[in-house]
Amino acid sequence: MILPTQEKERIISIDVMRGFALLGIFVVNMLFFHGPYIYVNPYDWYQTPSDQETYKWIDIFVQGSVYPLFAMLFGYGLAMQFMKSEAKGTSFSRLAVRRLLILLGIGCIHAFLIWSGDILITYALAGLCLIVLMKLKPLWLIIIAAVLYLIPNGLLTGLVYLMTKVAPEESVLYTAIQKVEESAVAYSQGSWFDVFGQRLADWFYMQGYGLNVVLILCTILPLLMIGSAAAKLRLIERARELKLFWIITVIVTMAAGTAIKWLPFNKGDDLFTMTVQDTFGGPLQAIAYGGFLALICTIPIVGKLLSPIAKAGRMSMTIYLMQSILATTIFYGYGFGLYGKVDIATGTWMAIGIYVIQIIFAEIWFTKFKQGPVELLWRKLTYSKI
Structure with missing residues (x-):
């Protein structure tokens, strides 16, 4: 039997990375929780200087950079x-x-009964694909991941670029006004059943009506493979030994990723710049963030200071699901009905505030238990008799 990871076996830098990623994911998801983010062109939808500036920094440094x-x-x-x-x-x-x-x-359960922006389904399906490839050497995992990611996404990006030249009007980002209105009515005023119907419509819209299979195979699976190769090479555990490697990697990926993430603001927002930004800029920044956290966690005092964030990372599924439950309760009609009534800056500070409360919850929880509540349930279901 495969035993679950024990506390003494845990690597604090990995939990710190998970903790920071959870905060970033929540900040981005908050745009969707309190407004019709998936149906608008965010570059011209937000009108106030505060919203525009807040969205700009989220878009450059968080959106598309934490989920990878x-x-x-x-x-x-x-x-x-x-x-x-x-x-x-x-x-x-x-x-x-x-x-x-x-x-x-x-x-x-999360996607259809709580919030349509779920990532667990995608990770589970990509993980099942990864199991087949798990015995491969790290080099082969990296090569196959690069082929899976770069060729399809490179071709797609090239086609989008050609479209901007041949038919520039087709590459303009539009706001779907009717869908915006429908989601506003359902989420702010509707019953639980109205919300369920809208949630289902949102989920199918985000999946591209079946095209999500391509996302799993060409985007998420390669990222999982890169992570698996890194684990086999023990790149995080050996961060102190590999300090020069990580310093160079962080500098190069952060510089390249940030330059790409600026494209919609420097070259104009259209389908091409947005595609390049998310497809290539985000993963590069993600590597930089992970490398930076791996490096600073080699400093003993930093590891102790970041221990509360590591505890949140240890119960990552609990924290993630709790964020959805709390946010939908705050914004949807069956809760406090604040959907569409909060600006981006306020929503961002709300996300940070809720996350701080979650950190406190994790601190208290781990004084009594060794795993988060959802993790305990997951473990019990996994290790019960087959």
């Missing part, structure tokens, strides 16, 4: 479980499949 980090950490964790099972001579695949299928079930 979380995905790579997910792959890192799976590879660590695989290596532990190999060292003990136990079977990995059977229990890993069960674990991921349970995650898929939790994701479905």
